[in-house]
Amino acid sequence: MKGKNKITIFVLLGVFFLTCTVSFSEVIRKNGKIFLKDRQGEKWKITQAVSIGFRPHNFQFGLGRNAFSPLDDSYLSTAAKRTPRRLRILGVQGENESKAFSIKKLKGHEIANSYIGDTPIAAAY
Numbered sequence: 001m002k003g004k005n006k007i008t009i010f011v012l013l014g015v016f017f018l019t020c021t022v023s024f025s026e027v028i029r030k031n032g033k034i035f036l037k038d039r040q041g042e043k044w045k046i047t048q049a050v051s052i053g054f055r056p057h058n059f060q061f062g063l064g065r066n067a068f069s070p071l072d073d074s075y076l077s078t079a080a081k082r083t084p085r086r087l088r089i090l091g092v093q094g095e096n097e098s099k100a101f102s103i104k105k106l107k108g109h110e111i112a113n114s115y116i117g118d119t120p121i122a123a124a125y
Contacts, residue, residue: 027056071105071112090123092116099123 026037034050035043036059050056088103094116101112106125114121 071101071109090125092121092123094119101125 028035028037028043033045033047034056035045035047036056037043046054046056046059089100090103090106091098091100092114097116099114099116099121101114101123103125106112106123110125112123114123
């Protein structure tokens with residue numbers, strides 16, 4: 001009986017895995033362009049990917065756009081004296097300005113939208 005239970009559990013886990021990894025998207029072909037419509041109803045243009053051999057039904061979606069709130073850098077400090085010596089950072093250097101983002105803070109947000117001068121940047125971890 002133990003062998004049958006293991007097989008049943010294995011089959012159920014396999015079915016669960018397959019249902020979780022299946023892409024629930026709709027392929028839309030319009031005016032010579034190809035789009036995918038994701039679970040939230042957002043359309044993604046994939047014409048170029050299909051033209052080089054990708055199959056639309058093999059695309060998979062993650063959590064979707066705006067799943068993580070970006071780190072707001074408006075409250076970040078410029079005082080280096082208060083920065084711990086062993087703090088892990090992600091640094092971005094421009095021509096006349098640099099920015100450093102703490103890995104500890106980026107872990108909770110995964111991305112920080114900011115500017116170096118007038119140039120928008122996105123620091124991701």
